[in-house]
Amino acid sequence: MNTVERKYHLLTKANYPQIVSLVSKLCRVRRFELLKRALHSLHPTSLALLWDSFDEPEREMILGQLSSEYAAEFLTELGSDEREAIFRSKDTAWIFDRLEELETDDIAVILRDLNPRDTNFILRRFDKNYTGKIKEILKYPEGTAGALMSSDFLAVSRHATIKSIVSQFQKLVKHDQLEDLQFTFVVDRGNKFVGYIPIRKLILEKSSRKAQEIMQPAQVMVGPEQDQETVAKIFKDYNLLSLPVVDSRGVLLGHITVDDVVDVLEEEATEDMLRLGGVTQDAPHVQSLAQMARGRLPWLTINLATQVLSAWIVTFFDETLSKVILLAPLMTVIGGQGGNATMQAVTVVVRSLALGQINGKNVSKVIAKEVGVSSLNGFAIGTFAAILVYSYTQRAGIAFCMFTGLVSNMFIAGLVGSMLPVVLRAFRLDPALAAGPIATTFTDMCGFSVFLGVATLLIGKFGGL
Amino acid sequence: MNTVERKYHLLTKANYPQIVSLVSKLCRVRRFELLKRALHSLHPTSLALLWDSFDEPEREMILGQLSSEYAAEFLTELGSDEREAIFRSKDTAWIFDRLEELETDDIAVILRDLNPRDTNFILRRFDKNYTGKIKEILKYPEGTAGALMSSDFLAVSRHATIKSIVSQFQKLVKHDQLEDLQFTFVVDRGNKFVGYIPIRKLILEKSSRKAQEIMQPAQVMVGPEQDQETVAKIFKDYNLLSLPVVDSRGVLLGHITVDDVVDVLEEEATEDMLRLGGVTQDAPHVQSLAQMARGRLPWLTINLATQVLSAWIVTFFDETLSKVILLAPLMTVIGGQGGNATMQAVTVVVRSLALGQINGKNVSKVIAKEVGVSSLNGFAIGTFAAILVYSYTQRAGIAFCMFTGLVSNMFIAGLVGSMLPVVLRAFRLDPALAAGPIATTFTDMCGFSVFLGVATLLIGKFGGL
Numbered sequence: 001m002n003t004v005e006r007k008y009h010l011l012t013k014a015n016y017p018q019i020v021s022l023v024s025k026l027c028r029v030r031r032f033e034l035l036k037r038a039l040h041s042l043h044p045t046s047l048a049l050l051w052d053s054f055d056e057p058e059r060e061m062i063l064g065q066l067s068s069e070y071a072a073e074f075l076t077e078l079g080s081d082e083r084e085a086i087f088r089s090k091d092t093a094w095i096f097d098r099l100e101e102l103e104t105d106d107i108a109v110i111l112r113d114l115n116p117r118d119t120n121f122i123l124r125r126f127d128k129n130y131t132g133k134i135k136e137i138l139k140y141p142e143g144t145a146g147a148l149m150s151s152d153f154l155a156v157s158r159h160a161t162i163k164s165i166v167s168q169f170q171k172l173v174k175h176d177q178l179e180d181l182q183f184t185f186v187v188d189r190g191n192k193f194v195g196y197i198p199i200r201k202l203i204l205e206k207s208s209r210k211a212q213e214i215m216q217p218a219q220v221m222v223g224p225e226q227d228q229e230t231v232a233k234i235f236k237d238y239n240l241l242s243l244p245v246v247d248s249r250g251v252l253l254g255h256i257t258v259d260d261v262v263d264v265l266e267e268e269a270t271e272d273m274l275r276l277g278g279v280t281q282d283a284p285h286v287q288s289l290a291q292m293a294r295g296r297l298p299w300l301t302i303n304l305a306t307q308v309l310s311a312w313i314v315t316f317f318d319e320t321l322s323k324v325i326l327l328a329p330l331m332t333v334i335g336g337q338g339g340n341a342t343m344q345a346v347t348v349v350v351r352s353l354a355l356g357q358i359n360g361k362n363v364s365k366v367i368a369k370e371v372g373v374s375s376l377n378g379f380a381i382g383t384f385a386a387i388l389v390y391s392y393t394q395r396a397g398i399a400f401c402m403f404t405g406l407v408s409n410m411f412i413a414g415l416v417g418s419m420l421p422v423v424l425r426a427f428r429l430d431p432a433l434a435a436g437p438i439a440t441t442f443t444d445m446c447g448f449s450v451f452l453g454v455a456t457l458l459i460g461k462f463g464g465l
Numbered sequence: 466m467n468t469v470e471r472k473y474h475l476l477t478k479a480n481y482p483q484i485v486s487l488v489s490k491l492c493r494v495r496r497f498e499l500l501k502r503a504l505h506s507l508h509p510t511s512l513a514l515l516w517d518s519f520d521e522p523e524r525e526m527i528l529g530q531l532s533s534e535y536a537a538e539f540l541t542e543l544g545s546d547e548r549e550a551i552f553r554s555k556d557t558a559w560i561f562d563r564l565e566e567l568e569t570d571d572i573a574v575i576l577r578d579l580n581p582r583d584t585n586f587i588l589r590r591f592d593k594n595y596t597g598k599i600k601e602i603l604k605y606p607e608g609t610a611g612a613l614m615s616s617d618f619l620a621v622s623r624h625a626t627i628k629s630i631v632s633q634f635q636k637l638v639k640h641d642q643l644e645d646l647q648f649t650f651v652v653d654r655g656n657k658f659v660g661y662i663p664i665r666k667l668i669l670e671k672s673s674r675k676a677q678e679i680m681q682p683a684q685v686m687v688g689p690e691q692d693q694e695t696v697a698k699i700f701k702d703y704n705l706l707s708l709p710v711v712d713s714r715g716v717l718l719g720h721i722t723v724d725d726v727v728d729v730l731e732e733e734a735t736e737d738m739l740r741l742g743g744v745t746q747d748a749p750h751v752q753s754l755a756q757m758a759r760g761r762l763p764w765l766t767i768n769l770a771t772q773v774l775s776a777w778i779v780t781f782f783d784e785t786l787s788k789v790i791l792l793a794p795l796m797t798v799i800g801g802q803g804g805n806a807t808m809q810a811v812t813v814v815v816r817s818l819a820l821g822q823i824n825g826k827n828v829s830k831v832i833a834k835e836v837g838v839s840s841l842n843g844f845a846i847g848t849f850a851a852i853l854v855y856s857y858t859q860r861a862g863i864a865f866c867m868f869t870g871l872v873s874n875m876f877i878a879g880l881v882g883s884m885l886p887v888v889l890r891a892f893r894l895d896p897a898l899a900a901g902p903i904a905t906t907f908t909d910m911c912g913f914s915v916f917l918g919v920a921t922l923l924i925g926k927f928g929g930l
C-alpha cells in the first residue's frame with residue numbers, strides 16, 4: 001500500500017481510533033461547538049460504523065449536536081437494533097423530525113421496525129399525499145420489490161418539453177424532495193409507464209424537444225410482488241441504476257435504486273451461505289446466545305436422526321466388524337470423504353442455481369458432469385486410500401473394501417449432491433437445504449453398506465480379509 | 466404472480482423460447498431485414514443471455530445484422546469464453562470497430578482476454594490519448610481498483626462556471642464519449658481531486674455559479690492498488706454510485722461505477738461460498754470434467770490425509786472396540802455431529818469477517834459466543850443421543866460415553882471453528898480455508914479420543930459397559 005492509499009484508507013477505517021478518542025474527549029470536556037463541527041465533517045456512514053465505540057452518555061451528547069438532516073442519514077445507516085435503542089430514548093416528535101428529511105423508501109424501512117402506535121402517530125404527521133405513498137410501500141412484505149421501492153420520482157407526460165421538465169424538477173427539489181434523482185419517468189394517460197429520460201439528457205438536448213422524442217422506451221420493469229432476489233438479478237444482468245415498479249395495469253408505482261440492491265445481493269448471498277453451512281437464521285451481533293443455539297439446534301437434531309440411521313445400518317455388520325476390527329477406524333474415512341464430495345457438488349450446484357446459470361436445457365449436463373467429477377475423484381482417492389491401507393496392513397482384502405467403498409460412496413455423492421438441489425428448486429424449496437443431512441446420510445449409508453457388505457462377502461468366501 | 470408481472474417477467478425471461486424460435490426462423494428463411502429489427506428490439510443483455518441457444522451458422526447471421534454499437538454492448542455482456550469464440554472467427558479490424566464504441570473500462574476487460582499481438586494491434590488503432598488511458602487500466606492486475614476503473618470522465622477546474630461545464634460536457638458527448646456520465650469531477654492544479662458535482666446540480670443551480678461553490682468535497686476515494694473486495698465494501702457502506710481512484714499524489718486517475726461493483730460483490734460471495742464447500746476454483750460452464758476434477762482433488766486428498774490421522778487415533782482403541790462392537794456405529798454419529806457444528810461456526814465467522822462485522826474489539830466476544838452456542842447444543846444433542854442409546858441398548862455405560870463424547874466434540878467444534886478463520890485472517894490467509902480438514906479433523910480426533918477413552922476407562926473399572 002502506498003502513502004496515499006493509506007491516507008485515504010484512513011478516511012474510511014484506519015483513523016477510527018483517533019476519531020473516536022477525539023469525539024469522546026470533546027464530549028468529556030463539553031466543547032459542544034467543536035464537537036458539532038467534528039461530527040459534521042464525518043460522513044454519516046462513518047459515524048454509524050463507529051457508533052458502538054461510544055457509551056450511553058456520549059451517544060446522547062452526539063445526538064444532541066447532529067442537524068436533523070445529518071441525523072436522518074445517520075439513522076438509515078445504523079443497524080435496526082441500534083436504531084431502536086435510540087428511538088426508545090426519544091419521543092415520536094423527535095423521530096418524525098428526522099424521518100421528514102428522508103425519502104419514502106428509507107422512511108418505510110424505519111417504520112417497519114416501530115410499533116404500530118408510533119407508526120400511526122408519525123404517519124398522521126406527514127401530509128396526506130406523502131402518507132399515502134409510504135403506506136403503499138408498507139403494504140408489500142419485506143423481501144419484495146414493493147417494499148424496496150421509493151415512491152419519490154418525477155413522472156412527466158409524453159408531450160412535456162425539456163423546458164417544462166426542468167422547471168418541474170426545480171420545483172420539486174425546492175420542496176426538498178428528489179435530491180438524488182437520476183431519471184425522469186415518462187408516463188402515458190392513466191400514469192402508465194412508457195419510458196425514462198436520464199437526467200443528463202436534459203442538459204444535452206434542445207429545450208424545446210419533447211419527452212417522447214428523447215426517452216428510452218420501457219424495456220425492463222417489475223411488479224411490486226416480485227421477490228427481491230429476482231430484482232437483484234435483473235439489476236446485475238442489465239447493469240441498471242434504477243428499475244421501475246408497475247402495477248398490474250402498468251401504472252408506475254415507484255422505482256428501485258441500485259444502492260438498495262447492493263444490500264439485497266449481500267443479504268441473499270449471506271442467507272445461502274449460512275444455509276449451506278447448516279445455519280438457518282443467524283445474526284451473531286443481534287441475537288442472544290440462547291437464540292443462536294436454538295436457531296442451529298434443529299439442523300443438528302435432524303442430523304442426529306439421520307446419523308442414527310446410518311449407525312443403524314452399520315449395526316447389521318457387527319459380526320463382520322468384530323471379526324476385522326480394523327474396519328471401524330476406516331469407516332470414518334468413508335464417511336468423511338462422502339460428506340466432502342457431497343458438499344462440493346451441493347455448493348457448486350446451489351451457487352450456479354442462485355446465479356441463474358442452470359436452466360432446463362443444461363440441467364442434465366450439469367448433473368452428469370458432477371457425477372463424472374466425483375466418480376473420477378472417487379477412483380483417484382479410492383486407489384490412493386487402498387494403497388495406503390495395503391502398505392499399512394499388508395491385507396489386500398481390506399484395501400479392496402476401501403477402494404470399492406470410496407468409489408461407490410463418491411459416485412453417490414456426485415449424484416445426490418447435484419440432483420437434490422435441482423429437485424428442491426423444482427418443488428420451489430430452497431436448494432441450499434440440500435447441504436443438509438439427507439444427502440450426506442444417503443451417501444454415508446450407501447458407502448458403509450458397500451464397504452462392510454464387500455467385507456462380509458469376502459469373509460464369507462475366504463474366512464477372513 | 467399477477468398478469469402484468471408475468472408480462473414483464475416475459476421481457477426478461479419467460480418468453481425466451483418464443484424469441485429464440487423467432488430468431489432461428491428468421492435466420493432459416495434468411496429474412497435479414499426482419500431479423501435485424503427483431504434483434505435490435507431486444508436488450509443486448511437479453512441477446513447475450515440467449516446466446517447459447519443458437520447454433521454456429523445462426524450466430525454468424527445474427528452478428529452480421531448487429532450495428533457496431535449494439536454489438537459492442539452485447540460483447541461486454543457475454544461470458545469471456547463465448548466472446549473469445551466470436552473473436553476467433555473475426556479479424557482484429559472487426560474487433561476494433563466494436564471496441565471503439567465502448568468506454569475504457571469495458572475495453573480493458575475485453576483486451577485482457579486477447580493475446581498480446583491482437584491487443585497491441587488494436588491499441589495502435591485508437592488515438593494516442595485514448596490508448597494511454599486504456600494502458601493505464603491494463604497496468605493494474607485484475608482484482609484491484611485500478612483494473613475496475615474507467616478513465617472516461619469529465620474533470621473541471623475549481624473555478625469553472627456551470628455554463629462552461631455544460632458546454633464541455635456537450636462537446637465530449639458529441640465525440641461519443643461519456644454517455645453514461647453521472648458526475649463531474651472537480652480538480653485542483655496538477656489534476657488533484659478535490660470534489661465532485663452530480664449532473665443534476667448543473668440543472669438546478671444558476672449557470673454563473675462556480676464548481677467549488679456547488680461541489681461536494683472529496684470524502685471517500687481509493688488508490689489503484691486497493692483490492693476489489695474493499696472497494697465493494699466502501700460502495701456498500703457509503704451507498705455510492707461512483708468512487709474516484711487517485712494516485713499517490715492525489716491525482717485523479719479514473720472512477721469506478723456501481724454496476725461493476727455489483728459484479729464484484731457476486732464474485733466475492735461465490736468465491737467464499739465455493740471455498741467453504743471445499744471447491745477451490747470452479748466454473749462448471751467453462752471447465753472440462755478433468756479440469757473440474759483436478760480442481761477439487763487437492764481438497765479431497767488433504768482430507769484423506771487428515772482422516773487417516775483420525776482413523777489412526779481410533780486404532781489405539783481396537784481392544785475397546787472389539788470388546789464393545791456397538792461403539793463402532795456410534796462413532797459415525799460423533800464424527801458427523803462434530804463436522805456439522807464445526808461447519809456452522811466456520812460459516813458464521815467467515816461470513817461475518819467478509820461483511821466486516823468482526824473487529825479487534827469484539828473478536829473475543831464472537832469466539833466466546835460461538836463456543837457457548839455449540840456447547841449448549843452439545844449438551845442438548847448429547848442428552849438426546851444418550852437417551853436414544855440407552856433406550857435402544859439399556860446400557861448406561863455406552864450412553865454415558867455418547868454423552869461425554871458429543872459434549873466435548875461440540876465444545877471443540879465451536880472453539881476451533883470460530884478461532885481458525887480469525888487466525889487465518891490475522892496471517893492474511895483466506896478465512897474460508899478453515900472450512901477445510903484441519904478444523905474438522907481436530908474436532909473428530911478430540912471427539913473420538915474422549916468417546917473411546919471414556920469407554921476404555923469404564924471397561925477397565927467395571928469390566929464392561
